[in-house]
Amino acid sequence: MTQGIYDFIKSIFAPLGEYLIGSAVPVGSSFAGDIDALIALVAVFVGFWALLAYAAFFFLIFRFRARDGQRAQYVTGEEKDLKRWITYPHAAIILCDLVIVFMAIMVWYNIKQRLPEADSTVRIVAQQWAWNFVHPGPDNELDTDDDINTFNELHVQEGTTYHYELISKDVLHDFSVPVFRLKQDAIPGRVMKGWFRPTKAGAYDIQCAEMCGIGHGIMGARIIVETPEEHAAWMSQGSAGKLASR
Amino acid sequence: MAEAGTVDTHDAPAHDAEHGHHEQSFLSKYIFSTDHKIIAMQYMFTGIVMALIGGYMSYAFRMQLAFPGESVPGYGVVSQGEYNSLVTNHGTIMIFWVAMPMLIAAFGNYLIPLMIGADDMVFPRINRLSYQIFLISAIILIVSFFVPGGGFGGAWTSYPPLSANAEYNLTPYGATFWLVAVALEFVAFLLGGINFITTLMNSRAPGMRMHDIPMVLWMIIIASILFMASVGPLIAGAVMLFMDQVVGTGFFDPDRGGDPVLWQHLFWFFGHPEVYVVLLPAMGIVAEIICTFARKKLFNYKLILYTAFATGIISFFVWAHHQFVAGIDPRMANVFTITTLIISIPIAEMLFLYIATLYGGSIRLTTPMLWALSFIAEFLIGGITGIFLGASGSDIYFHDTYFVLAHFHYTFFPIAIIGFFAGITYWFPKMFGRMMNDSLGKIHFWGTIIAFNFIFIPLFILGAAGQHRRIYNFQNFPDLAGMQDLRVIATSALLVMLVFQAIFLFNFVYSLFKGKPAGKNPWKANTLEWTADSPPPHGNWPELPNCYRGPYEYSVPGREDDYWPQDVPPDTAPAE
Amino acid sequence: MSTMTRPIATTRSATGIPTGKLAVWWVIGSEIVIFGGLLASYVMFRLGHPEWAEYASHTNTWFGGANTFVLLTSSLFAVLAHHAAEHGDGKTAAKWLLGTCAGGLVFLCIKAVEWTGEIQHGYTITANGFWSFYYTAAGIHALHVIAGCIIMLIIAKQAWKGQELQRVELIGIYWHFVDIVWIFLFPLLYIAK
DSSP states (O other): HHHHHHHHHHHHHHHHHHIIIITOOOOTTHHHHHHHHHHHHHHHHHHHHHHHHHHHHHHHHHTOOTTTTTTOOOOSSSSSHHHHHHHHHHHHHHHHHHHHHHHHHHHHHIIIIOOOOOOOEEEEEEEETEEEEEEEETTSSSTTTEOOOOOOOOEEETOOOEEEEEEEEESSSSEEEGGTTTTEEOTOOOOOOEEEEEEOOOOEEEESSOSSSSSGGOOEEEEEEOHHHHHHHHHHHHHHHHHOOO | OTTTTTOOOOOSOHHHHSSSSSOOOOOOIISSOOOHHHHHHHHHHHHHHHHHOOOOHHHHHHHHHHSTSSSTTBBBOOHHHEEEEHHHHHHIIIIIIIIIIIIIHHHHHHHHHHHHOOOSSHHHHHHHHHHHHHHHHHHHHHHHGGGOOSSSSSSSTTTTTTTOOHHHHHHHHHHHHHHHHHHHHHHHHHHHHHHHHHHHHHOOOOOOGGGGGGGHHHHHHHHHHHHEEEEEEEHHHHHHHHHHHHHOTTTTGGGGGGOHHHHHHHHHHHHHHHHHHHHHHHHHHHHHHHHHHHTTTOOOOOHHHHHHHHHHHGGGOOGGGGGGTTOOOOOHHHHHHHHHHHHHHHHHHHHHHHHHTTTTOOOOOOHHHHHHHHHHHHHHHHHHHHHHHHHHHHHHHHHHHHHHHHHHHHHHHIIIIIHHHHHHHHHHHHSSOOOOOOHHHHHHHHHHHHHHHHHHHHHHHHTTTTSSSSSSSSSGGGTTGGHHHHHHHHHHHHHHHHHHHHHHHHHHHHHHHHHHBBBBBBBBOOOOGSSOOOOOOSSSSSSOOOOOTTOOOOTTTOOOSSOTTTTSTTSSSOOO | OTSSSOOOHHHHOOOOSHHHHHHHHHHHHHHHHHHHHHHHHHHHHHHHOOTTHHHTTTOOOHHHHHHHHHHHHHHHHHHHHHHHHHTHHHHHHHHHHHHHHHHHHHHHHHHHHHHHHHHHHTTTTTHHHHHHHHHHHHHHHHHHHHHHHHHHHHHHHHHHOOTTTTTHHOOOOOOOOHHHHEEEEEHIIIIOO
């Protein structure tokens, strides 16, 4: 039921979301479209109220500009017929807020609160000022001999659901992949878990999104989303040669 | 000034010695004065100096972003570490050493006694002490750039373990100096706040009831209470962080059982109410100006007051929206999404009421009025873009991007800069007895406002395209390297805006000496400060005024004048 | 204070509460949130780290208990000083204030002995999270005791000359607050094991 309402509202705003965000940053994960649609929804709602407020604002400034021999009216603002101009829009805003809260929580729940069944798991180790990635290798299990370790380059397969285990060796970092619309702080001493499913092959930026010291500005990496064939080829090469790229 | 202050004729005990004063030396008159007006000026000029320093910093790092790696004229090459410490201290200075002293301390000190019809603050010497501590804190912060290792560069939020451990931040002294400076600034404002609250509660002119208090004073007082109620945990946190830095404890060190996220909670429990601590005084200044230049009563005074109280209370329950992706329990995010959207309700209502105040007015677009109206127009953008960030789902994408940066500059610029310009252009005649030049004021206004929008609208676009904050060179990121034009536009607009500030400084100094004499009440306003001489002498009035009505009785039907000062007794004609 | 005169503002009282007393209550309000933040952080840590109970078992409840008694007694002296001041008897008020001060001093001496022993046993401020909180919280409290004693000596001197007798009550309010903070610290640091 709630999912049905969510899907319906999302379908209305998805095209605008695609235009607003998706045109600048590729839609690279299964949930990127949800976030774009939510952004579009908020943009429409607040944009409507902002335009209305601006219209009223500039109209009043123009309409009630000082003119010779004309005095201002004496209005306390407690008159019922005037006050309703505030209370009605105000009630409507509360209604808009409810819709935004509903959509925001649905998106949040899907991305951060639930953990769908994974096809594979990667480990992400952040440190000052680089990313280390541990891929499970051909046996698809971490902490085995065929694990592939890479440096500043994460290889994932299109259409596969990944869990990530995010670890920091020193200070706070943040694993951010704009094309996935994904962001998660790494906290030393904890393992942060989450998920993503890449949907679009290509190479994209990973940025550190939490101030982590002098090298914060160079703490970037690349995420390589591969088709199943490419990924298999990379994996056989990787596990054979134990390469560490870059 | 001393000549204008006549001997007080009141029969109140024990204060004739202070007021029948003799020639004071420069030091005791301007440096160690206990007079609230002089202390207000001290705060204001310190704030202006700090604003120039903060502006210079933004010039250096914006130039680096537009022309990466090139030597910045007047600064030199911005290294990575310097870039970090420039953005960190730009933020710290603009909030703690510009917004707070200009809006709360300067206008609070100047206006509270004058607007409630008192001769000074209730504790003049604590007031002076508060400024002295504030000055020391500012000096410590400036010194922190020149200690070995350089200034602190771990962002104004100062998250541990980075801030706690010199091994990580590489600024062993800078980090501690930064922390001590911020903590001292808090102490200064606690002392000042106690003075403000007590003065307003106890020292109002006879006849001034709760609803006769000008809105700006309510706002400053609510802000002081908010500050006092929210800063305590962060002071405790600052002590803990200081111990981590200096003594070697592990409060925030995860390897030794500490918790780095605890600092984030303590910081934002203060950090979010802090937004309203500086917002409310600016809103109050705007209310005074709009009423004066629309010749209108404030639209539903009581409702505005209630929305301010509601905002203040709710602001204590929204802090974790800064931490959605910081590793808090994901279920908590839902609670804080709801509270954050709830706080949009009273703020939206307050803005609507301000706009409604224009209805039926007789609006004159003087320089202060332009600033006040632009506050509403610009803050509206800051407010609505906040919804994107308060909604947890979209915050996953926008968190820590330039979208956030542009959003809070659309709130803090109206608050700290527009709010200050509105206030200073409005009260300049009272403070210095002369009018500011209106043409220069308008040139300065349009230049600043237009340039401001050209700085931050490109940054909204960059943020929506996924550009993160606090990165000294975006050429390192292939997906971001292409949008350099937008960065150059933003930086060019910043240069234009900084150049326009020279007009303000010139106008300020020129009007100080050559401006048209203002007289007592140049704007024909109602509140009590306009009944004192311009500038008011020590002690403010020869005989303290009484209060007979609310502050916004403009255009009352049946009266010849369209204003009705608070101190005019009801039966007599208004003094003119 | 007699050398400087007050503004009229200070002598007004729109609320009916004397200005000095109002200010002291606001000071205490801001102090409550400072200690509140510190103690709330401590409680969060205790709930998250059951092993801290073991660390806490090395504190000496007898020392803590004795100090609680000393502080409560000194608070009683402060009440007696206020009582004397209300009757205009500055000299008696000053004597009781000195008694209160002596209580604060005894408190600090007991603390010094207690801490020396603990540090010698290796329970230093950097030993672990519990001891960090133990010394930080009690240390900030001790600073309040010292500040209170100094202010009290100044007020006692004035009260002896019969000046500013209303201040005797104000320092009393502050001293009770310092006492109450200890009443929270004692069970949290000593008894909860």
